[in-house]
Amino acid sequence: MNKKILLIEDDLILQQTIADFLNSSGFECICASTVKEGKQFFDKTFYPVILLDLSLPDGDGLDCISFIKSIWNDSGVIIISARDKLEDRVDGLNLGADDYLVKPFHLSELYARINALLRRNFHSQASIIHFENIEIETQDRSVKIAGEYVDFSKKEYDLLLYFIENKNRVLTKESLFEHVWGENSVFMDNSDFIYTHINRLRKKLKKHTGENYIKTVHGFGYKLEIH
């Protein structure tokens, strides 16, 4: 499958950070820093995912969306913007963007959103996710462990999917909280809360697989990995 991602972002350090992250995660990230430059790329080539900043030096990223969609109907556009979702999210999504991520975002969250977008736009591919003997069927949100269906609550499923998509990567409590509960961690004191939920999931996995995949990374958060 085409693993190309076009990143249109004018801040070069952030551009580099995101590109490094995506490249190391198995994507091929192509960078542009202006609307004009971006157009030159998506004019000729099809990108399954385009990450689009809104405040660009030569224009508003919002204007790009309809343009992209008119050429490549299947291209998924994720807006990455400092502008708050409260007003722009509606605009962006109305214009045909597929998702909206507000800066500053967690890279793990970006990764999860890209994967979710790819699953939505390209159903046939990667709708089943494997980790060891765990199998997640994303279309009907079911989980099989060693070939048998196991019941997971909605939150547990979200947590597990997030962990597996970001395997071998440290996930902070804040990132987990925001991803699963959609709350800004600043407005809600959450440290013990996450611990309880991770523990529950950890026990469930241990019971069915006999393995403790979710490790505590001292001081940082949690990580899903094979020993």
Added chain:
Amino acid sequence: MKLLTKINRTYLRYGILVFLIADVVIILLSNFILKKEIDQQLLLEAEVIAETVKKNNNFPNVYPTDIVKEVSLSEIGNTTTKDTVIYEDVHNELVPYRELSTYKSINEKHYQIITRQMLMEFDDIFSLYTALISTVLGLIFVLVLLFTQKMNTILWGTFNTNVELLKKYSFNSNNQLNLKNTGIDEFDDLNQVITKMSYRLEKDYAESKEFSANAAHELQTPLAIIRNKCENLFSETDLNDKTIQSIRKIYLSTDRLSGIVKGLLLLAKIDHGQFNETEELSLRKLFTLRISNLDDILQDRNLSVDISASEDCKVKMDKRLANLLIQNITANAINHSPISKIIEVKISKNQFSISNHGETAIKEPELIFKRFYKESTNPNSTGIGLAIVKKIADHYGMKIQYSFKNFKHTFTFIPLDC
């Protein structure tokens, strides 16, 4: 004090002074003129009496007004006038008289002729003139009062309209200040100055708002970089404890900073009037939905939320702001509630309140709605949540009351249109 009242009061104060002086002056002056007139009359009368004496060699005295006495040569003096009083039997009182005494030599005999005329009593004169003058001054005062009132409506009418316009004027509403032309140079000058000033202030205000919005936006990108770089560091394996702690603190501070900036931006946007899609909302529904979203968190802290709605409270608000308000006050209640307690939400037709348990009352209830004011030392608190609550409440003219009773903090909200 109103200008008109001021004018009238000054007028009254000086009026009384003028009145007193005028009273005295007029009384003295008229007394003087009157006496002169009387003296002339008395002299005339004395001459008439002298003529009678000349003809008849005799004069029948009329007491006390006309008296002729024969005197010796040595007694003859000058003509004199004086005030005198004469005892009157009938009324048993002393009556003031003007007296003229003159000497005439007729047919080789010498006579003293005394003529007198009764005077009005001074009291009577005083009260007469005082009454006259006060009537006139009173009339003038009433007329001036009516006149100034009339002038007020004519001269100050447009001025007052403009004052009303200024009172209603606010930077936030998009209406520009349009002061009416009064046709009076002084007022029109003032209008011009105010209009110019308001333009300048509006411009400054818009620029400073734009600046804060831009600054807030621009901050998010560097914050994203710091956060993402920290995340990269998390995956390093050979870090010592001290480094881990430092990175963790940088990471958390970034989160907080980003939260604060977002909060400030939100406050600016509410000011900007970017949330003005009003619709009628059921607070019971909004609260119920919000609480159900927080189920996990509540369970984890063993908190329960008790929503009691005797009657639903309907408000006309922008849905996003209503949700933000509810989100912030519930978050505040949850964050400050001790574990295993009940948070109460009470909704009635024209108000709603939320209470959580606590040990002591808030020390400075007026300050908790201020930006960055914090009473707890919780590092996760940004000090901006309640400022947002206050801003939204103010935006819709909603009143907020705080009370502390039976170890419960209660915030009561009274919407304007309920």
